Amino acid sequence: EAGVTQSPTHLIKTRGQQATLRCSPISGHTSVYWYQQALGLGLQFLLWYDEGEERNRGNFPPRFSGRQFPNYSSELNVNALELEDSALYLCASSSSVVPYGYTFGSGTRLTVV
Amino acid sequence: SQKIEQNSEALNIQEGKTATLTCNYTNYSPAYLQWYRQDPGRGPVFLLLIRENEKEKRKERLKVTFDTTLKQSLFHITASQPADSATYLCALDPLKGRRALTFGSGTRLQVQP
Numbered sequence: 280e281a282g283v284t285q286s287p288t289h290l291i292k293t294r295g296q297q298a299t300l301r302c303s304p305i306s307g308h309t310s311v312y313w314y315q316q317a318l319g320l321g322l323q324f325l326l327w328y329d330e331g332e333e334r335n336r337g338n339f340p341p342r343f344s345g346r347q348f349p350n351y352s353s354e355l356n357v358n359a360l361e362l363e364d365s366a367l368y369l370c371a372s373s374s375s376v377v378p379y380g381y382t383f384g385s386g387t388r389l390t391v392v
Numbered sequence: 393s394q395k396i397e398q399n400s401e402a403l404n405i406q407e408g409k410t411a412t413l414t415c416n417y418t419n420y421s422p423a424y425l426q427w428y429r430q431d432p433g434r435g436p437v438f439l440l441l442i443r444e445n446e447k448e449k450r451k452e453r454l455k456v457t458f459d460t461t462l463k464q465s466l467f468h469i470t471a472s473q474p475a476d477s478a479t480y481l482c483a484l485d486p487l488k489g490r491r492a493l494t495f496g497s498g499t500r501l502q503v504q505p
Binding site: 283312314320321322324327334335337367369371378379380381382383384385386388 | 423424426428433434435436437438439441443481485489490491492493494495496497498
């Protein structure tokens with residue numbers, strides 16, 4: 280069974296540009312979660328999508344947005360990039376039926392220069 | 393305010409000993425709590441989930457306890473090995489399944505051969 284896949288692995292952008300990160304969940308998982316992990320820091324919750332709907336949003340500005348597609352894959356968009364957005368962006372998926380652990384991807388390392 | 397606290401200082405132990413990591417939380421009433429392992433530059437890996445009505449959970453060399461009165465979870469690795477060296481994160485369900493997991497900042501464990 281394929282795990283959670285994220286692309287690209289690395290992304291370098293210039294301040295002010297837009298970044299698009301992609302995530303494919305484990306087959307059968309309908310919930311997708313996005314977390315930001317700045318260097319040396321903990322995981323900060325960004326967004327939760329389930330069945331195509333945004334269920335929950337973390338304390339991030341509106342320039343962080345995303346969506347979930349009918350096949351449950353998801354994309355995270357970050358507009359007007361700032362230097363502080365440089366971080367590892369992690370996507371996770373889970374079944375929404377019962378409380379299981381999250382399965383994380385390996386992340387996208389975003390560097391804003 | 394709501395807080396999840398894990399010891400930010402690294403825990404260094406000798407191979408073969410038992411490692412005990414602590415997770416304390418305030419102003420949460422989680423239905424369950426989870427523990428994850430994270431290696432540098434990788435996504436966290438789910439280890440164990442314990443529900444609020446469970447006192448203890450075991451999986452191979454791992455043991456987790458959950459004390460909802462003390463608002464504390466302890467994570468034990470018995471017969472530790474150098475391969476257990478990693479950062480361990482606790483995560484809790486902040487609103488009875490209606491919010492995504494909130495993660496602690498993690499404790500780095502170093503097992504010396």
